[in-house]
């Protein structure tokens with residue numbers, strides 16, 4: 368077990384009453400992470416996505432958190448202000464049971480990085496309804512090395528193609 372350390376972590380709070388589902392946050396996130404920066408704004412590449420269920424008047428912005436290769440069985444229902452939301456509406460896990468948070472061309476997971484280098488994340492900056500608020504809090508966590516973006520991507524490739532095929536591909540590429 369790792370040592371417990373205090374850390375300041377940033378998080379984004381979503382006010383369900385203020386969000387009107389305009390999806391500007393998706394565009395801002397996708398544009399910020401485009402390569403080159405701001406060269407495209409495909410919402411499918413955003414690390415924040417709107418979960419929309421118009422029938423139930425449900426509009427929830429969720430940020431991509433961790434990658435998992437298997438979906439969970441959690442099917443709880445939350446009642447907030449008399450409205451019912453499924454558990455998945457609030458879950459940011461990058462999971463195979465839905466098509467959110469996978470880069471459309473490569474299929475690699477897209478995780479929120481809190482817009483590294485920006486004091487205020489782009490999705491928070493763009494939201495004209497103030498539905499998103501960036502907060503910092505001190506938490507005590509077990510010290511561990513968090514997987515970086517490359518490690519997350521490689522893990523998903525291993526899950527998809529298997530280690531042997533990936534290793535063979537690397538070997539072939541190294542010979543070129």
Ligand code: SF4
Nearest residue numbers: 386387389390392494
């Ligand atoms: S920009 Fe704000 S109001 Fe628009 S969808 Fe995103 S969170 Fe909702």
Ligand code: SF4
Nearest residue numbers: 396415479482488490
């Ligand atoms: S904090 Fe940045 S990376 Fe995360 S969802 Fe918002 S815009 Fe995207």
